[in-house]
């Protein structure tokens with residue numbers, strides 16, 4: 066290799082190892098990430114958005130990958146460069162740090178003696194006795210020292226937490242681990258969605274790109290229910306859902322899987338089978354209602370009768386009158402409302418409204434029969450997110466490593482203490498990798514104790 | 521409700537504390553500085569009681585959840601965290617005067633929440649009914665609060681550094697009260713050293729929760745993305761210290777920009793962008 070090539074390779078290596086590159090990359094990632102928070106991202110773009118931008122703009126954005134920017138070639142390239150930077154930097158520095166930790170310099174250089182904080186002590190004990198007592202002192206008060214003889218001096222070296230210098234590298238490595246987990250998830254995992262109508266089954270799901278993926282088993286939705294918050298002060302249910310719940314049964318080859326019969330699936334309590342996890346995420350009405358159910362209570366006798374009404378039909382009630390549905394509305398805030406007409410042999414027909422979400426309201430009307438709107442035969446569907454992600458444990462491992470690494474890097478300190486002993490004289494030196502004020506105090510305390518020993 | 525009254529009293533204490541710190545900055549009277557800190561601590565204690573009461577009151581109206589569920593509650597908690605983190609840094613590092621640059625953030629938050637935000641206890645939508653909500657919000661906001669302290673310190677740094685370079689004679693008056701730039705730089709770093717792991721934990725608990733509720737730990741939703749942007753900026757800050765040309769003033773700017781991004785992540789995303797975290801919206 067010629068000197069020129071050598072320096073060229075060296076330059077590239079230096080470029081990848083440079084912290085200036087790190088800062089530039091971090092800032093570039095921060096700035097470019099903003100794009101995807103402003104421009105809608107695939108697959109959540111609706112037609113209304115397309116109508117607001119011109120075709121040229123759309124073409125340009127499309128070319129630049131702005132509609133799926135976190136998966137665009139240039140963003141992935143930035144992340145790749147980031148990873149290369151991280152790995153090169155570690156390769157370059159880690160061996161030094163490792164050596165620094167595993168083979169510490171047990172004697173102090175003149176330069177270090179000038180810069181590290183120090184304290185002087187006059188000693189009256191003979192040299193060998195001083196040596197023994199100082200070694201015992203450091204062993205008891207700090208950590209067991211290594212003693213080296215240099216000319217006519219003894220150099221004592223003692224340290225605490227040397228390995229915490231590697232904390233930063235744990236953090237850096239954790240980022241690589243998280244990326245690895247994300248890549249495993251992308252390559253070998255699935256993300257998708259299924260909607261199951263009450264009483265129906267599915268055996269496949271739709272992924273992000275609309276592709277159908279077989280599950281290898283069947284999921285049957287037995288029942289779906291929604292609970293609503295009650296208005297304060299006992300005002301009956303409001304329109305705000307408190308919880309929604311699916312009851313599902315999983316079967317394979319026509320047989321119900323043990324433990325998965327009528328299994329509960331609610332928000333924040335997913336259900337896992339064969340690596341696929343189902344998450345309760347949405348719901349809706351699958352079919353229009355044709356029959357409407359009411360419970361009718363007799364104010365005097367207290368007897369309750371269940372009545373099914375179909376729009377247009379006349380249905381006889383227990384007291385001989387007949388009821389019919391005149392109109393139905395379903396407005397936000399009001400919920401489902403039936404407009405009923407009750408006709409007797411004598412007297413005016415009565416018309417009144419019954420609210421599905423307000424079961425006690427009809428009492429106020431004053432009639433002998435009190436109507437409560439209990440439900441319809443409309444079928445609901447349950448919307449489930451489905452995912453299979455074999456990389457997720459790798460990601461969590463990386464996350465835990467990162468937290469531990471950060472705590473080590475920030476809150477632990479590699480502390481070193483030296484004593485240079487010569488006849489009649491000792492000098493104590495100290496140095497810490499972090500939190501100098503705290504170490505300063507510890508160092509002073511150590512010096513005081515040494516002083517009070519009167520060696 | 522009693523909790524609402526206590527929140528008002530808290531706001532008054534934060535105001536008095538801010539005024540005391542301004543007085544300390546101007547008059548350099550040690551006791552006024554001490555009063556500033558004491559008022560802040562009393563305010564935080566009252567606010568803690570208020571939050572406990574509000575929690576209890578939420579059960580009384582049949583909703584029953586920790587008061588971290590809507591914009592009002594989170595702004596109020598943000599103020600609480602700022603005062604707490606400032607209090608701890610004050611106890612530990614004894615640079616009381618930074619209170620003049622930190623307490624205003626807490627006061628601003630409380631005032632805005634008390635005057636302009638709907639204070640009702642609101643129902644929790646099903647996705648938010650999880651213990652992860654508590655871990656996630658707690659870690660995020662304590663992190664944000666540490667960044668608020670770092671931002672206050674950085675502003676002091678920038679003012680002081682500027683007066684040092686353009687100084688005509690020794691910097692007198694207010695600036696003499698400021699800690700030396702080296703100490704401010706160190707405090708800035710310390711605050712971010714507290715905030716960064718908390719933010720990291722906040723992002724991770726958020727991801728864990730999302731994975732638990734939806735099966736996706738990361739979906740590039742605007743809130744998630746902005747928290748990552750904030751994280752990138754402070755990561756850049758942490759590395760700036762090892763890079764010639766980035767120490768000192770540029771690092772202080774990174775800290776200020778980082779906090780601006782934090783505020784955008786917290787409020788801007790809800791006001792201007794849309795996504796999963798809609799519970800914080802103003803409607």
Ligand code: HEM
Nearest residue numbers: 084087147148150151154233236237240474755758759762
């Ligand atoms: C391209 C990517 C990166 C490179 C090349 C890089 C490189 C470095 C280097 C060389 C150091 C100095 C170590 C020392 O001498 O003590 C460092 C410190 C550090 N890095 Fe990174 N880093 C990168 C990304 C990150 C990221 C994304 C984080 C986020 C968690 C991070 C967290 C840290 C921390 C916490 C420190 C210690 C800072 C301190 O002690 O003040 N690094 N990094």
